[in-house]
Amino acid sequence: MDTATEGEKVETPLNGEGLLSRLDPRVKIVLFLVLAWTVALAGNLLQVFAFLPLALLFYATAYRKTATILKLLLFADFFLLFVVLTQLFLGSPYEGVLIFFKSTVIVLFSLLLLTTSSVFDLLHALHHLKVPNKLLQITFFFYRYLFTVKDQLQLAEKSAKSRGFIPKTSIQTYKTYAYFMGNLLLKSYFKSENVYKALISRGFKGYFPVFRHFELGKLDVIFALFTIIYWGVAVWRFYL
Amino acid sequence: MEILSVENLRVKLENREVLRRVNFSLKDGEKVFITGPNGAGKTTFLETLMGFVPFEGKISFKGNELKSEDDFSVLRGRMGYVFQNPDDQLFAPTVEEELAFAPLVKGLKREQVKEIVERTLKEFEIEHLREKPTYKLSGGEKRIVSVACVVTMDPEVILLDEPTTGLDRNKWEKLVEFFERTGSSLIIVTHDTKLMKRLGWKRLVMENGELRE
Amino acid sequence: MHISEGVLPGWCLITGWVLTSAGLYVGLKSINGRKIPRTALLSAVFFVASLIHVPIGVTSVHLLLNGLAGALLGWAVFPALFVALLFQALLFQFGGITVLGVNTFNMAFPGVVAYYVVKPLLKKGTTGSLIAAGVLAALIGVFLAATFVSAELMSVGSSFTKTAELAFLAHIPVAAVEMVINSFVFLYLKKSGIPLEV
Ligand SMILES: Nc1ncnc2c1ncn2[C@@H]1O[C@H](COP(=O)(O)OP(=O)(O)OP(=O)(O)O)[C@@H](O)[C@H]1O
Ligand SMILES: [Mg+2]
Numbered sequence: 001m002d003t004a005t006e007g008e009k010v011e012t013p014l015n016g017e018g019l020l021s022r023l024d025p026r027v028k029i030v031l032f033l034v035l036a037w038t039v040a041l042a043g044n045l046l047q048v049f050a051f052l053p054l055a056l057l058f059y060a061t062a063y064r065k066t067a068t069i070l071k072l073l074l075f076a077d078f079f080l081l082f083v084v085l086t087q088l089f090l091g092s093p094y095e096g097v098l099i100f101f102k103s104t105v106i107v108l109f110s111l112l113l114l115t116t117s118s119v120f121d122l123l124h125a126l127h128h129l130k131v132p133n134k135l136l137q138i139t140f141f142f143y144r145y146l147f148t149v150k151d152q153l154q155l156a157e158k159s160a161k162s163r164g165f166i167p168k169t170s171i172q173t174y175k176t177y178a179y180f181m182g183n184l185l186l187k188s189y190f191k192s193e194n195v196y197k198a199l200i201s202r203g204f205k206g207y208f209p210v211f212r213h214f215e216l217g218k219l220d221v222i223f224a225l226f227t228i229i230y231w232g233v234a235v236w237r238f239y240l
Numbered sequence: 241m242e243i244l245s246v247e248n249l250r251v252k253l254e255n256r257e258v259l260r261r262v263n264f265s266l267k268d269g270e271k272v273f274i275t276g277p278n279g280a281g282k283t284t285f286l287e288t289l290m291g292f293v294p295f296e297g298k299i300s301f302k303g304n305e306l307k308s309e310d311d312f313s314v315l316r317g318r319m320g321y322v323f324q325n326p327d328d329q330l331f332a333p334t335v336e337e338e339l340a341f342a343p344l345v346k347g348l349k350r351e352q353v354k355e356i357v358e359r360t361l362k363e364f365e366i367e368h369l370r371e372k373p374t375y376k377l378s379g380g381e382k383r384i385v386s387v388a389c390v391v392t393m394d395p396e397v398i399l400l401d402e403p404t405t406g407l408d409r410n411k412w413e414k415l416v417e418f419f420e421r422t423g424s425s426l427i428i429v430t431h432d433t434k435l436m437k438r439l440g441w442k443r444l445v446m447e448n449g450e451l452r453e
Numbered sequence: 454m455h456i457s458e459g460v461l462p463g464w465c466l467i468t469g470w471v472l473t474s475a476g477l478y479v480g481l482k483s484i485n486g487r488k489i490p491r492t493a494l495l496s497a498v499f500f501v502a503s504l505i506h507v508p509i510g511v512t513s514v515h516l517l518l519n520g521l522a523g524a525l526l527g528w529a530v531f532p533a534l535f536v537a538l539l540f541q542a543l544l545f546q547f548g549g550i551t552v553l554g555v556n557t558f559n560m561a562f563p564g565v566v567a568y569y570v571v572k573p574l575l576k577k578g579t580t581g582s583l584i585a586a587g588v589l590a591a592l593i594g595v596f597l598a599a600t601f602v603s604a605e606l607m608s609v610g611s612s613f614t615k616t617a618e619l620a621f622l623a624h625i626p627v628a629a630v631e632m633v634i635n636s637f638v639f640l641y642l643k644k645s646g647i648p649l650e651v
Binding site: 010012013032033036037039040041072073077079080082083086087090091092095099100101102103104105106107110111114115119122132134135137138139140141142143145146149150153167168169171173174175177178179180181182183184185186188189191192193195196199 | 460507518609630635636641
C-alpha cells in the first residue's frame, strides 16, 4: 500500500505555468542556452544587471508561482549559500554579490524557460536538437522508473522502521542504509532485465517513435525575435 | 488489560475517506481476524496503527496515546507488521540476515541474535533457506520468511496482512501452529475461511471503511 | 557537492563540458542493448540514494556514491551521473546547466578511476577484498571529487582560498560514512549473487 506522500508525480516545478509554457520547448532551450551562457561569462555586476529586467519580465509571466520560485531561488541551493557567505565574510564581498546575482538570473532563466515545459516535452525537444539518441533513451528510462525506485526505497524504509529501526550514528544504521541500496540495485537490475525483454519483444530497435511533433507558431517567432534583440542590445551595450 | 485501543479513527487518502470512525480495541494476548472485501481499508487500517498514514482520532498503546512520529517509532520495536506483499518487506541480502535485522537493531549481543535466528529458522522449518538470497525464494517461501523476520523481533502485538496467501499445506500448518502457540496478540487480516474456521477467533468485518463485528 | 550556476569562470565551465563530452562519448559507446535500461535504472538508484539524509553526529550528510557507481558501471558512470545531475538541475535547481559539464566530470571521472582500482578486488571477492574495495571506492570517489571542486573554486581567484578549503573539509565526513556503506553494499551484492560489475 502507498502512504499519503507516495504516488505524487515529480514534474518540472513550473510545468504548464504561464505564457512561456505555451512556447515551443526547442525555442526555449536554445534561448536559454544563449542567455545562461552570456550571464555565466559576465565579469562584472553591470553585465549581470543588464539581463535582470529580462529575467524579471519572464518571472512576471508566472507570478502566481512566486512562492515556488522564491523557495527554489533561495533555499534549494546550499552550495550557493555557502559560497556567497564565505565570500562575504572570508573572501571578497564583491565576488559574493556578483555570484549571487549571476546565479539568481541564470536560475530564473532556467526556471521560466526550461521548467515551464514538462520533462517529456523537454526530452522530445532535445531529440530534435540532435542530442544523441542513446543518451535520451537513458534519460527516458531514468525518468520513467525514478518514481518506482523512490517508492521501493520508501517501502524498505517502512519495513525497517516497522522492525524498530531508528536511524542514528552507528554501524548498524550505515549497514541498514547499505542494505537499502543493495536492495534497490538488485531490484533495479532485475527490473531493467524485464524492461529490456518487454522492449525487444515489441520490436524495439533502439529509438522511440515520436507521435507528436512540435510546430513553430507565430508566438514562438515573436518571442524568439524579442529575446534575441534584447540579448543583442545588452551584449552590445555592456559586454563589448 | 487493553494493549491497543482506537477511537473514532478517520483516514483520508487523496480526499477520499478510506477509514471512517473506526473503533477497536485489543486485549493483551487477544487474537482477532479482520476480513472484508478488496479495497475496504484493511491494509490502510494496519498501516495507520503502525503510524505510516496521517489520521484523525485516537490511537493508544497500553493506555498511552500515540501522536507524533517519535511516539510511533518507539512503539514499532514492540509491534510487528507483516506486509501484504513480502517483496516490499524483504530487503536484506539473505534469509539469515533478514531474520537477524530486528534483534540487531534492538542492540542484542551477537550470540543472542544467532540463537534467536536459529530458533526461528527451526520453528518455521526453513533452515535450508538460511543463506539463500531473499529474491531467489519462491512466493510461499518469501511469505513465511516475511513472518519469521517479524517474529525474531519478539513483538507484543503482530499485525499480519494476508499471511497465508500462497502457502502449501505444510507451511500453512506450520504458520497456524505458530498462531495458536504464540503469546503475542495478533491482528490477522485475511480472506482465508479455512484459517478462520480452524482457529475460531473473533471475526471483525471491514467494509467501506467501517469496522464491525 | 554540486557547484552552482554563476560561480566558476567561463574557461572552467567550457573545459568541464569538453571533458564530460569525451567521457560521455566513451561511456555511451560501451552501452548497448540491455545495458541501456540497466544504466538508466542504476542511475535512478544513485539519484534516489543520494537524497537520503545519513545521520553523522549532530548533523546528517548526503552521499556522493560516485565511487560505488563507478565501480559498478565503469565508463557508463558518465552518462549515468550526467542524467542524474541533469534531473537535479531541472527538478530542484541543484547545480545547473552551464555547470553540468564540470559537475558531471567532478563526479564521474573519480568513478572511472575507482572502477580500475577496485576491479581486481571485486574479482577476488573475499570478504576482506570487498571491504577494501568499498573503502577505496569511497576514498577515491569522494576525495578526488573534493579535490576537483576545491581546485575549480581556487581558479576563480585568490579570494576563494577559504571557500575552497572549507569545501574540501566538508567532504571528510561523507568519505567516512561512504567507506562503511560501500563495503556493505559490495558484501550485499556478493551474498545475493548479483554480478558485481553490471
Ligand atoms: N496511497 C493511496 N492513495 C489513495 N488511495 C489509496 C492509497 N492506498 C490505498 N488507497 C485506497 O484506499 C482503499 C483501501 O485500500 P486498502 O489497501 O486498505 O484495501 P484492503 O482492504 O487492504 O484491500 P485488499 O483486500 O485488496 O488488500 C482502496 O480504495 C484504495 O484504492
Ligand atoms: Mg490489503
